[in-house]
Structures are given as structure tokens and as C-alpha cells.
Amino acid sequence: MTHVLTASSTKTCKQCPYKYYLRYVVGLRRDREATPLRFGGNWHRGLELLGQGCVAADMQGQLATEYRDRPEYISPEAWEVEYYTVASALAAYAWYYQNDGLEVVATESEFCLPITNPESGRPSTKWRRAGKIDRRIRMGEHEMIEEHKTTSEDIAPGSDYWRNLRIDSQISMYLSAAREIGHPTSGILYDVFRKPQIRPKKLSLKDAVGFLTTNLYCGQTFDVTIQRDEAKKIVGVQVNACKATLEPLKAGPTLRETPAMFGARVLQSITELPDQYFARQEIARTEADMEAAAFELWAIMQQINSMSRTGHWYKNETQCVRMGRCEFCDICFDGVDVTNDVPDGFIRVENPHVELSTLKETNHATNCNAHDSAA
Numbered sequence: 001m002t003h004v005l006t007a008s009s010t011k012t013c014k015q016c017p018y019k020y021y022l023r024y025v026v027g028l029r030r031d032r033e034a035t036p037l038r039f040g041g042n043w044h045r046g047l048e049l050l051g052q053g054c055v056a057a058d059m060q061g062q063l064a065t066e067y068r069d070r071p072e073y074i075s076p077e078a079w080e081v082e083y084y085t086v087a088s089a090l091a092a093y094a095w096y097y098q099n100d101g102l103e104v105v106a107t108e109s110e111f112c113l114p115i116t117n118p119e120s121g122r123p124s125t126k127w128r129r130a131g132k133i134d135r136r137i138r139m140g141e142h143e144m145i146e147e148h149k150t151t152s153e154d155i156a157p158g159s160d161y162w163r164n165l166r167i168d169s170q171i172s173m174y175l176s177a178a179r180e181i182g183h184p185t186s187g188i189l190y191d192v193f194r195k196p197q198i199r200p201k202k203l204s205l206k207d208a209v210g211f212l213t214t215n216l217y218c219g220q221t222f223d224v225t226i227q228r229d230e231a232k233k234i235v236g237v238q239v240n241a242c243k244a245t246l247e248p249l250k251a252g253p254t255l256r257e258t259p260a261m262f263g264a265r266v267l268q269s270i271t272e273l274p275d276q277y278f279a280r281q282e283i284a285r286t287e288a289d290m291e292a293a294a295f296e297l298w299a300i301m302q303q304i305n306s307m308s309r310t311g312h313w314y315k316n317e318t319q320c321v322r323m324g325r326c327e328f329c330d331i332c333f334d335g336v337d338v339t340n341d342v343p344d345g346f347i348r349v350e351n352p353h354v355e356l357s358t359l360k361e362t363n364h365a366t367n368c369n370a371h372d373s374a375a
């Protein structure tokens, strides 16, 4: 049996070994997908389409199919707002980077390679490392890996977001994988989108009157239908066939942005100040960095082997609630036994590395020998 370590699973193990056990050995997942995960997944899907040569409008159309089936635990408005946010931001991305000179060589390339003992040079017979490289790109003479991320953090030059990448293990893992496969990779281009912090809002009376008169909002034209009562008072507004919510102001009724109107404001906000939303930096690695990463991966693998053998996975209680609430708090705090039953609010997945579509992994073990090189 072969086991797989990914950048996500090693980070989880570093954070809390018991969390690694629950996610990657037992295979537990929340039955409700977290919004940032879904947003990030759809961001990647949109970039993949753009990378394949799709124009922005077609990309948005295809992305809409990802938002066809709304989970019952998300309100219709929140669901549409999420779609318009990611679709508008992707259109802004396509506009901003339209002349960046990058040539896309391949998108979403999966790898599965040996984990080598950095002291002896011998590969583990039991473990392999796997991952998915977002893009391989060419910049002039150089070929590079491009990694895409979304974040809510500050991405200004010199911010902790960028400084932290100096020691990020995923970058080292992907760089070594690309070189081992035989791609002449000179480095990693980190491509980050900072998610908009704005939310749908109520229009001022002046803006509402302007919109209902011109049908223009944030530079986009909408189909607007106004319903009035016998006294000519506005009793309903449809924007692109979507009913807008009317809200009272002291001076009269106004309307809340519909999700499509909010999308127009997202697009306008980003295109007015693109540097606040988009950033790219080339992340360097020295030979010493690469060696340290190899030793780190080997040490984590040995630690997992040891805990697997004894069945005792230690808990890092400092990580439960300090950086957001760990998804497994209720299991750990209440001492829930997960060996037989799946706790309420969770599902058990067959393939804990869901991001790797070509891995056929079941219960912590896999056979990935067929994926020695990027697909």
C-alpha cells in the first residue's frame, strides 16, 4: 500500500496531528462546504477556463453552471451574490492581465512522486508526494510555475502575506516536483486575488432615482421595469428580471442592490483600484531552502508513520480556537469516538485528497504509480 502526502495534508499535520488523522485517515469532512473553499475552487475553475483561451463572457457562462444547484443551507441571495462576485472579479482579472505576456504551457497538472530520504537518497517504499500545479507558464525564455490564491489578507508589498511565503512548504514541494518531472522551472510566480470586502447595500435616494431614470449602474446598463400604484407610487422594481427589494428612507423608498447590480459594483471597484485586489510576485528558493524542505517532509512522514503504528495521534490544543474555530472542535472537546460512526454534521469521504482527481485513494492508502509525471 502506498500513502500520499500533499501540501495540504502536511500543513494539516504540522498544525495538529489529530486533525490530520480525522481529515486524512478517517476521512471526515463537514457536510457543509465552507464558503472560502468553494469561492477558491470556483476562482480556480474560472482561471483554468481563461487559461484555456475562454473569453470572459463564456467563462462567466460556464461558471454559472457551477452555481446552478444551490445548497439548501445558503440563501438564494447569498448564492447569487457569491456567483456575481467571483464572475465579476474574474472578468476584472482577465482585463487586468490581458497583456501580461505570459504564455500558458499547461493548466492543472497533477504529479505523484517518491518521497526521498534526504540523507540516504533512497525513496520511501510506502509514501509518495502528490499535488496539482495550477499552471506552467512561459515568460520570455523562462518557464515557471504559477500558483493562484484568493485571500482576505493584506497583499501590499512587504506585508506579512508575502513574507510568510518565504517559508511556505507548498512552494518548495511544487518547485521540487516540477524540476523532478523534468520541467525547466526557474521559479514560482505567486498570483493572488484579495477578495472584495464590500457587501450589497441600500442605494441612496439620489442614486436610486438616477438608476431608475438612466438604467445605468456602476457603468453597466440593466433592464429595469417599474411597477406603480394608482397614485404613481413605486411599489415594485425588477432589474434584469430579478425583483429588487424596496427599502424605506426618510425621504421615500429606495432599493437594495440586486446581486447583478452588486456584481457591477464589484467590477467597478476592482477596475478602479486593481492594485488593491491583484498582486503577483516571484518567490525564490535557494538550494538550502530546498534541502530544508526535503528534511521537513521526511520528518513529517516519519512522525505520521510513528503515530499510525501506535494509533496515538497527539492533539495540538493551541490550534483549536485561536485562528478561527477548528472544524473538529465538537469532536475533540466532547471526546466523540469516530472509529465506527460518522458524527452529526460530517460525512466520510473515500478520497481524502479530493483536489487530486486522478488519485484513487481509499482510507489513507493509494496507488498513484501511474502519475509519476504531470498529466
Ligand code: SF4
Binding pocket: 016, 017, 018, 019, 022, 315, 316, 317, 319, 320, 321, 326, 327, 328, 329, 330, 332, 333
Ligand atoms: S479541535 Fe484542536 S485538537 Fe481537535 S483536531 Fe482541531 S486543532 Fe486538533
